[in-house]
Amino acid sequence: MPAPARAALAVEAVGLTKTYDVGTVVDAVDLAVPTGICFGLLGPNGAGKTTTLRMTLGLTEPSAGRLTVLGHELPMEAQRLRARVGVVPQFDSLDPDFTVRENLVSYRRYFGLGADQGPRIDDLLGFANLEARADARITTLSGGMKRRLSLARALVNDPELVVLDEPTTGLDPQARQNIWQRLRQLKDQGRTLLLTTHYMEEAERLCDRLAIIDHGKLIAEGPPTSLVAEHLEPHVLELRGEQARSIDLGGIDGLRVEDVADTRLVYARSEAPLHQVMERAEGLTTILRRANLEDLFLRLTGHDLRD
Amino acid sequence: MPATPSNERLLPRLGLGFVPVWQRNFLVWRKLMLPSLLGNFGEPLLYLLLLGYGFGQLVGEVNGVPYMVFLASGILCSSAMMGSSFEGLYSAFTRMSAQRTWDAMLNTPLGVDDIVLGEVVWAASKACINAVAIMAVAAAMGLIGGAGLLLALPVLILAGLCFASMALVVTAVSPSYDFFLYYITLALTPMLLVSGVFFPLDALPTPVALLAYLLPLAHVVELVRPLVTGGTPSHVLLHLAVLVGYGSVAFVIATRLLRRRLGG
Ligand SMILES: Nc1ncnc2c1ncn2[C@@H]1O[C@H](COP(=O)(O)OP(=O)(O)OP(=O)(O)O)[C@@H](O)[C@H]1O
Ligand SMILES: [Mg+2]
Numbered sequence: 001m002p003a004p005a006r007a008a009l010a011v012e013a014v015g016l017t018k019t020y021d022v023g024t025v026v027d028a029v030d031l032a033v034p035t036g037i038c039f040g041l042l043g044p045n046g047a048g049k050t051t052t053l054r055m056t057l058g059l060t061e062p063s064a065g066r067l068t069v070l071g072h073e074l075p076m077e078a079q080r081l082r083a084r085v086g087v088v089p090q091f092d093s094l095d096p097d098f099t100v101r102e103n104l105v106s107y108r109r110y111f112g113l114g115a116d117q118g119p120r121i122d123d124l125l126g127f128a129n130l131e132a133r134a135d136a137r138i139t140t141l142s143g144g145m146k147r148r149l150s151l152a153r154a155l156v157n158d159p160e161l162v163v164l165d166e167p168t169t170g171l172d173p174q175a176r177q178n179i180w181q182r183l184r185q186l187k188d189q190g191r192t193l194l195l196t197t198h199y200m201e202e203a204e205r206l207c208d209r210l211a212i213i214d215h216g217k218l219i220a221e222g223p224p225t226s227l228v229a230e231h232l233e234p235h236v237l238e239l240r241g242e243q244a245r246s247i248d249l250g251g252i253d254g255l256r257v258e259d260v261a262d263t264r265l266v267y268a269r270s271e272a273p274l275h276q277v278m279e280r281a282e283g284l285t286t287i288l289r290r291a292n293l294e295d296l297f298l299r300l301t302g303h304d305l306r307d
Numbered sequence: 308m309p310a311t312p313s314n315e316r317l318l319p320r321l322g323l324g325f326v327p328v329w330q331r332n333f334l335v336w337r338k339l340m341l342p343s344l345l346g347n348f349g350e351p352l353l354y355l356l357l358l359g360y361g362f363g364q365l366v367g368e369v370n371g372v373p374y375m376v377f378l379a380s381g382i383l384c385s386s387a388m389m390g391s392s393f394e395g396l397y398s399a400f401t402r403m404s405a406q407r408t409w410d411a412m413l414n415t416p417l418g419v420d421d422i423v424l425g426e427v428v429w430a431a432s433k434a435c436i437n438a439v440a441i442m443a444v445a446a447a448m449g450l451i452g453g454a455g456l457l458l459a460l461p462v463l464i465l466a467g468l469c470f471a472s473m474a475l476v477v478t479a480v481s482p483s484y485d486f487f488l489y490y491i492t493l494a495l496t497p498m499l500l501v502s503g504v505f506f507p508l509d510a511l512p513t514p515v516a517l518l519a520y521l522l523p524l525a526h527v528v529e530l531v532r533p534l535v536t537g538g539t540p541s542h543v544l545l546h547l548a549v550l551v552g553y554g555s556v557a558f559v560i561a562t563r564l565l566r567r568r569l570g571g
Binding site: 095 | 324327328330331334335338339406407408410411412413414415416417418570571
């Protein structure tokens with residue numbers, strides 16, 4: 001069977017909106033995810049990331065807007081779409097009554113695929129580095145192993161699009177690196193990745209494009225480096241200590257100041273004025289560094305706690 | 308392929324998607340077969356032996372048959388009701404919430420309609436397996452027997468479909484396991500007591516007996532008891548119609564409620 005022509009956009013959403021009794025949780029979001037890239041969705045807790053993904057999978061119906069995924073109009077063609085998508089959910093849904101291998105086999109049956117269809121189970125176990133644990137019970141796996149198995153499970157139907165909701169939350173740095181490496185592999189195979197994360201480093205390293213949403217609204221979109229460049233001066237000096245806020249910045253031009261908890265951030269277009277500030281920062285801890293995605297994220301979404 | 312989102316269809320979609328759902332439950336059951344059989348068929352058997360022995364001495368004959376025979380045929384029916392109800396309540400709720408089994412299924416081309424059908428058919432299959440086990444023991448004890456057993460089995464499967472669908476309606480609106488106690492205490496237990504399982508319906512005041520006939524279990528008993536004790540049931544179509552009616556209405560309601568709950 002010839003592969004269907006690849007559309008330029010894997011996901012296209014226009015005015016995507018979801019309203020519950022409690023209010024509008026996704027608010028007129030426009031998204032365009034080019035085929036073959038890794039696209040990251042960032043946002044504080046409750047921003048509407050999972051809800052956006054659920055609509056993208058045809059699991060919940062948008063209240064308004066138009067949504068096309070892999071060429072399928074949603075929600076009408078949800079079933080046909082899901083045959084071509086792999087999902088790694090935010091919360092593990094591995095079957096505790098089955099072994100590692102049985103989890104893959106039974107999940108493949110949900111797609112109506114037989115033993116001779118789709119990738120070989122042994123290859124998936126190899127991809128997840130779980131060959132040695134093939135017959136282990138799920139309850140005996142570490143958090144990292146479970147996530148790798150969830151990822152392998154999402155591949156039983158050889159999906160063109162893989163949707164991952166916080167794939168590395170709760171993992172240690174080694175396990176996280178391990179997942180990243182596998183995600184790059186999937187992208188190299190030509191698959192499109194759509195993921196959410198709370199880790200800015202992950203978003204910066206892994207994603208070709210990012211969208212930041214807050215209170216259901218899209219507030220920024222673009223490649224990570226240009227997003228930072230677009231909104232922030234390239235250099236920042238962190239000042240920490242009791243006197244951080246009372247430091248005298250008089251007479252130094254081109255500074256912009258932001259206070260975050262007990263830290264004062266001083267931004268500038270070049271390093272020179274920041275060196276001047278450092279000379280006055282007697283007794284303070286100073287860190288001179290480049291502005292990054294975390295700075296941008298906090299700048300755009302504010303510093304208040306979300307619940 | 309439907310041109311409307313599945314949520315907007317009035318009636319459940321009946322397709323082969325239920326097969327992998329059923330198979331998943333079957334494979335898990337097979338792994339845990341021993342404890343499961345003990346629970347689902349050991350307990351009714353205990354009732355049969357102890358109640359039958361204890362009351363049998365006092366009661367002697369009921370409706371012209373020894374009490375043990377009367378009770379065995381009744382317990383066959385009540386265990387089908389209890390088995391499929393508990394599968395549709397506690398086991399289904401676990402798969403819906405704690406284990407997220409249904410969430411995983413919904414991330415594939417399977418839909419809520421496939422899951423509901425798969426769960427109902429599975430609960431009925433389990434009721435059937437348990438019924439066969441109880442029949443085997445009761446037949447070996449010489450309490451029931453004959454070709455009627457083979458006719459009783461489809462009735463018990465129908466009962467399983469019916470009670471599982473009703474249980475899934477409750478599961479669909481349950482915030483937690485505790486909620487099931489309302490259904491068990493207010494519906495299942497009274498039905499168990501007034502439907503002619505332990506004593507004949509004509510021992511009850513007429514209004515209570517009439518009330519019992521408004522509920523499904525009495526109709527299961529009316530069909531199964533004659534079949535397994537060498538008699539011929541009467542009003543067969545009426546009894547079947549009540550079971551099909553309860554079952555299909557509950558099935559449609561359960562599907563629609565679960566679509567809302569899982570697709571919100
Ligand atoms: N079925 C629902 N009914 C009502 N409100 C809901 C429902 N699902 C989600 N919400 C609300 O919508 C908002 C967005 O939730 P969502 O799960 O999409 O956030 P999120 O960005 O994924 O958050 P997190 O980072 O914590 O996972 C939250 O306020 C949540 O309480
Ligand atoms: Mg989420």
